[in-house]
Amino acid sequence: MRVYFDNAATTPLSKEVLDSMQPYFENKFGNPSAIHSYGRETRAAIEKSRKTIASILNCSAGEIFFTSGGTEANNMAIQSVINSLNVKNIITSPVEHHCVLHTTEAMEKYDKAKVYSLKVNNKGQIDLQELEKHLQEIEAPVLVSIMHANNEIASRNNLEGIGAVCKKHKAIFHSDTVQTMAHYRFDLQKLPIDLLSGSAHKFHGPKGIGFIYIRDTIKINPFIFGGSQERNMRAGTENVYGIVGLAKAMELNYAQLDETTNYIRNLKNYMIEKLRDEFPEVLFNGDLSDDSLYTVLNISFPYSENASMLLYNLDINAICVSSGSACTSGSEKGSHVLEAIGVGNDRVSIRFSFSKMNTKDEIDFTISKLKELIPVNASSSVST
Numbered sequence: 082m083r084v085y086f087d088n089a090a091t092t093p094l095s096k097e098v099l100d101s102m103q104p105y106f107e108n109k110f111g112n113p114s115a116i117h118s119y120g121r122e123t124r125a126a127i128e129k130s131r132k133t134i135a136s137i138l139n140c141s142a143g144e145i146f147f148t149s150g151g152t153e154a155n156n157m158a159i160q161s162v163i164n165s166l167n168v169k170n171i172i173t174s175p176v177e178h179h180c181v182l183h184t185t186e187a188m189e190k191y192d193k194a195k196v197y198s199l200k201v202n203n204k205g206q207i208d209l210q211e212l213e214k215h216l217q218e219i220e221a222p223v224l225v226s227i228m229h230a231n232n233e234i235a236s237r238n239n240l241e242g243i244g245a246v247c248k249k250h251k252a253i254f255h256s257d258t259v260q261t262m263a264h265y266r267f268d269l270q271k272l273p274i275d276l277l278s279g280s281a282h283k284f285h286g287p288k289g290i291g292f293i294y295i296r297d298t299i300k301i302n303p304f305i306f307g308g309s310q311e312r313n314m315r316a317g318t319e320n321v322y323g324i325v326g327l328a329k330a331m332e333l334n335y336a337q338l339d340e341t342t343n344y345i346r347n348l349k350n351y352m353i354e355k356l357r358d359e360f361p362e363v364l365f366n367g368d369l370s371d372d373s374l375y376t377v378l379n380i381s382f383p384y385s386e387n388a389s390m391l392l393y394n395l396d397i398n399a400i401c402v403s404s405g406s407a408c409t410s411g412s413e414k415g416s417h418v419l420e421a422i423g424v425g426n427d428r429v430s431i432r433f434s435f436s437k438m439n440t441k442d443e444i445d446f447t448i449s450k451l452k453e454l455i456p457v458n459a460s461s462s463v464s465t
């Protein structure tokens with residue numbers, strides 16, 4: 082048995098999604114900008130996909146722009162707002178994904194904007210009062226970029242609350258929703274948010290395709306210059322099969338959202354229970370509550386030789402997990418998220434992340450392997 086518990090890094094492609102893409106690898110290969118029938122066929126597929134996504138999110142199709150994924154969508158949101166709207170101040174948090182963190186850092190480095198980083202609590206969430214205080218003090222216009230759910234520690238921020246504060250102070254609100262898109266419902270007629278992002282490979286769609294939602298009141302300049310694709314906002318021949326697969330994956334996920342959410346949340350809770358029963362020294366990083374991102378569980382063990390080899394030894398035992406953010410795996414640097422919530426170097430953290438394709442049997446198998454790899458110290462006390 083090979084167990085895949087790294088679904089926050091990427092998910093397996095669903096067979097139905099693959100089937101929906103297949104014709105666009107074969108017969109339906111026209112350039113969507115061409116005026117002949119081949120081109121019209123792929124153009125129609127792109128616009129149908131855009132409408133599907135817009136109808137799921139309750140926004141207009143003209144507010145959806147396809148990108149190469151979440152990283153590009155978040156870069157586009159931040160860089161375009163700074164470059165187009167004379168915004169000189171950004172408020173963000175220290176636990177953002179690197180594609181937000183490093184983009185805001187670059188804006189500051191190149192003297193385009195000043196960056197204010199909010200404090201986060203021990204779960205990784207921002208404080209609305211601190212946000213409001215900053216918005217009262219910082220010169221408008223301000224861009225607020227706060228993620229919906231954290232990819233490492235599962236904590237979720239209150240988008241309605243942040244959006245309301247931003248609206249009150251006329252700040253532009255962007256949220257990195259890459260981990261929650263197709264995992265939670267968004268009603269963009271009600272949610273006071275200006276820009277958000279999605280990435281297909283986080284919900285059983287293909288890699289290399291995503292989208293940005295830009296509320297029609299936000300008028301920004303093109304992000305990539307060239308042809309007139311994506312209504313002049315993002316030039317380049319479209320990733321047609323990716324776009325078709327993205328829309329199909331969104332459709333499939335939202336069609337079964339409640340069942341899937343319950344199923345995966347039960348898996349997470351089952352694993353928490355088993356870990357508590359078997360490992361008195363385990364601690365849980367971030368948020369565990371039913372409000373937390375149900376696909377992610379981050380745990381730690383006290384530092385020991387066995388614990389330090391855990392990721393490697395789990396891999397040898399065919400269990401695939403992550404030490405933190407997938408995008409930094411393989412690098413020597415520790416997690417900026419765990420550091421921000423005060424997890425010390427005296428503990429070894431690992432992230433399990435689940436999808437609807439996982440089972441309780443896989444959790445049982447993983448627990449039995451963990452018991453072999455981290456022998457429990459009988460004298461240790463119970464922790465939460």
Ligand SMILES: Cc1ncc(COP(=O)(O)O)c(C=O)c1O
Binds near residue numbers: 150
């Ligand atoms: C929270 C978050 N934002 C952005 C990204 C980047 O998305 P993509 O892989 O599509 O570039 C990721 C991927 O790990 C993520 O978890």
